[in-house]
Amino acid sequence: MRQTSPLPYPLSLLLAGLIAVACTTVPDTGRQQFNVLNPGEEARLGFTEFEKMKQSKAVSRNPAYNAAVQRVGSRLSQVMPVPNAQWEFVVFEDPTPNAFALPGGKVGVHTGLFQITQDDAGLAAVIGHEVAHVVARHSGERMTQGLASAATAAIASEVLRRNTDMGTAGQAATTAAIGGAAFLHVQRFSRQQELEADQLGALYMARAGYDPRQAIELWKRFAAWRQQNGGSQMPAFLSTHPLDDVRIAELERFMPRALTEFRG
Numbered sequence: 001m002r003q004t005s006p007l008p009y010p011l012s013l014l015l016a017g018l019i020a021v022a023c024t025t026v027p028d029t030g031r032q033q034f035n036v037l038n039p040g041e042e043a044r045l046g047f048t049e050f051e052k053m054k055q056s057k058a059v060s061r062n063p064a065y066n067a068a069v070q071r072v073g074s075r076l077s078q079v080m081p082v083p084n085a086q087w088e089f090v091v092f093e094d095p096t097p098n099a100f101a102l103p104g105g106k107v108g109v110h111t112g113l114f115q116i117t118q119d120d121a122g123l124a125a126v127i128g129h130e131v132a133h134v135v136a137r138h139s140g141e142r143m144t145q146g147l148a149s150a151a152t153a154a155i156a157s158e159v160l161r162r163n164t165d166m167g168t169a170g171q172a173a174t175t176a177a178i179g180g181a182a183f184l185h186v187q188r189f190s191r192q193q194e195l196e197a198d199q200l201g202a203l204y205m206a207r208a209g210y211d212p213r214q215a216i217e218l219w220k221r222f223a224a225w226r227q228q229n230g231g232s233q234m235p236a237f238l239s240t241h242p243l244d245d246v247r248i249a250e251l252e253r254f255m256p257r258a259l260t261e262f263r264g
């Protein structure tokens with residue numbers, strides 16, 4: 001986009017304020033990121049959304065699955081730095097091998113996941129990975145990137161058409177995103193975010209006393225499952241993750257650091 005005049009004053013101020021307020025650091029990886037929402041707001045949205053999911057999705061009463069999720073969840077929750085956490089681990093009746101975590105420490109595991117996790121360490125690898133997306137605030141970061149694009153588009157639009165009310169586009173996007181809790185259902189994390197979640201997940205496993213090398217075995221089992229169930233059967237969870245061999249290679253590269261925190 002070619003800009004022929006300086007930014008209009010009110011919107012450039014708005015954008016500067018947005019970015020200054022929202023710059024934070026991801027724990028353990030030290031990566032700098034931008035986020036619009038604060039952790040308290042994110043947690044409140046997570047609580048509300050999880051209640052809705054428990055109303056609308058069938059909750060599993062399978063004793064073995066529930067015991068495993070509570071066992072692994074209680075160990076991991078002591079080492080995962082989720083702000084404002086009110087931990088809750090629920091098994092949902094759903095044959096797709098999937099799991100998710102919402103801000104505020106709300107975790108859902110599908111019954112279909114257990115065919116792949118196989119044991120507590122495998123389950124810890126998936127829960128650690130999903131909660132890592134929350135700790136590193138990846139959904140909010142995705143939303144913030146979207147808003148930055150919207151704001152940029154609004155600036156460009158104003159530069160071209162001076163009679164537009166500048167703040168409107170960005171504010172409408174913010175209101176819609178926050179009001180609809182849309183950011184909790186990010187369809188696609190970036191490859192960088194996925195690899196960061198793998199690394200954090202391995203650290204959480206190690207700190208909770210699970211051998212982090214089991215995460216590598218878990219992703220290999222996922223890769224095998226993917227090959228057997230490819231094509232249209234693919235759940236979004238898997239299709240949005242990076243190529244299996246890339247993530248396994250990256251996790252192997254990171255393993256020495258994770259193992260320094262594993263006391264078996």
Ligand SMILES: [Zn+2]
Nearest residue numbers: 133189194197
């Ligand atoms: Zn992920």
